[in-house]
Amino acid sequence: MKGKTLRGSISFLSAGLVLLLSGCSNLDILNPKGSVGLAERELIATSTWAMLIVVVPVIALTLLFAWRYRASNKSADYRPGWVHSTGIEIAIWTIPTLIILFLAVLTWKTTHELDPYKPLESNVKPINVEVVALDWKWLFIYPDLGIASVNQLAFPVGTPVNFVITSDTVMNSFFIPQLGGQIYAMAGMQTRLHLIADEAGDYAGTAANFSGKGFSDMKFRALATTPEGFNAWVAKVRASSDNLSMDRYHTVSAPTEKEPVRYFSTVDPKLFHNIIARYNNGNVLDNMKDANCAPKGKG
The missing domain is CATH 1.10.287 (Helix Hairpins)
Structure with a gap:
C-alpha cells in the first residue's frame, strides 16, 4: 500500500x-x-x-x-536525541x-x-546593419548598400550579420529569439551584436525592454533568404521613391504605433553617426574599443 x-x-x-x-x-x-x-x-x-x-x-x-x-506510521524509528550525520x-x-x-x-x-561583440568566424563576407530604436519602431540602415527599412530586416542565409545598435529615444533592447542574442540600445551609445541564420525563414524580432505605450507593437520581421532572394529584396527597396535624408528622418522618427514596413532607396551616409552625436555634443562614443561605455546584453 x-x-x-x-x-x-x-x-x-x-x-x-x-x-x-x-x-x-x-x-x-x-x-x-x-x-x-x-x-x-x-x-x-x-x-x-x-x-x-x-x-x-x-x-x-x-x-x-x-x-x-507521518504521525500514523508507528514503525518508523523515533530518535529524539539524533543531531548529526556525517x-x-x-x-x-x-x-x-x-x-x-x-x-x-x-x-x-x-x-x-557568446560575447555579442565577438565577430562570428566565417568564410562569407558579413553584412553590416545599423539599427536605431525609435518610438515605436525599428529603423535598419544598410551603410554599404545605401538603403534603409522600417520594421523589416533581410539578409542571406549563412551570412554573418554585424549589427551596430543605438537608440534615438529611451533605452530599448534588440532581440531576434530564434537567432539568439539580446542587447540594449541606448541613446548616445552604440552596442554591437553578431548573428547568423543557418536556415531560411521569416523570424520574429521584438523590443525586449518596456519603452512606453507603443511597446507591445514594436515588432519587426527578420527575413533570412537565399542570396538571390536577398538581392531581390535589395532591388525592391531601391525601387522605393522614398529617401532618408536628415530632414526626412525627423519625420520618420516621430512617435507612431503599429508602423507598417517602409523602404528608403537612399540614406544619408552620416545618419547613424549624427543620431549618436546629437547626444554627445557632436561626438560619437567609440565603445567598440571601450566596451565599458556600453552595456552588453546576452550574446
Whole structure:
C-alpha cells in the first residue's frame, strides 16, 4: 500500500512537470535557427539539467520523508536525541558545491564564447546593419548598400550579420529569439551584436525592454533568404521613391504605433553617426574599443 501511494505521488509530479513544459515548444528561443541561438539553447538546457540534480532529489526526499515519518506510521524509528550525520553533511555540501563549480566554469566559458561583440568566424563576407530604436519602431540602415527599412530586416542565409545598435529615444533592447542574442540600445551609445541564420525563414524580432505605450507593437520581421532572394529584396527597396535624408528622418522618427514596413532607396551616409552625436555634443562614443561605455546584453 505504501509503495503504491509513493509511486502514485511520483507519477502525479511527473505528469505535472510534463504539462508545465509542454508549452515550451512554442517559445522561439527554444527553436533556434542560427549557431548563436543553438549555443544559447544548449547552455540553458545544460544549466537546467545541472540544477535538477539537486532539485529533483530534494523534492523526492521531501515526499519520502513526509510519508515515512507521518504521525500514523508507528514503525518508523523515533530518535529524539539524533543531531548529526556525517554522511548527510557530506552529501548536502559536496553535491551543491560541485554543481556550483560546474556552473561557474560553464558560465565563464560561454560568456566569452557568446560575447555579442565577438565577430562570428566565417568564410562569407558579413553584412553590416545599423539599427536605431525609435518610438515605436525599428529603423535598419544598410551603410554599404545605401538603403534603409522600417520594421523589416533581410539578409542571406549563412551570412554573418554585424549589427551596430543605438537608440534615438529611451533605452530599448534588440532581440531576434530564434537567432539568439539580446542587447540594449541606448541613446548616445552604440552596442554591437553578431548573428547568423543557418536556415531560411521569416523570424520574429521584438523590443525586449518596456519603452512606453507603443511597446507591445514594436515588432519587426527578420527575413533570412537565399542570396538571390536577398538581392531581390535589395532591388525592391531601391525601387522605393522614398529617401532618408536628415530632414526626412525627423519625420520618420516621430512617435507612431503599429508602423507598417517602409523602404528608403537612399540614406544619408552620416545618419547613424549624427543620431549618436546629437547626444554627445557632436561626438560619437567609440565603445567598440571601450566596451565599458556600453552595456552588453546576452550574446
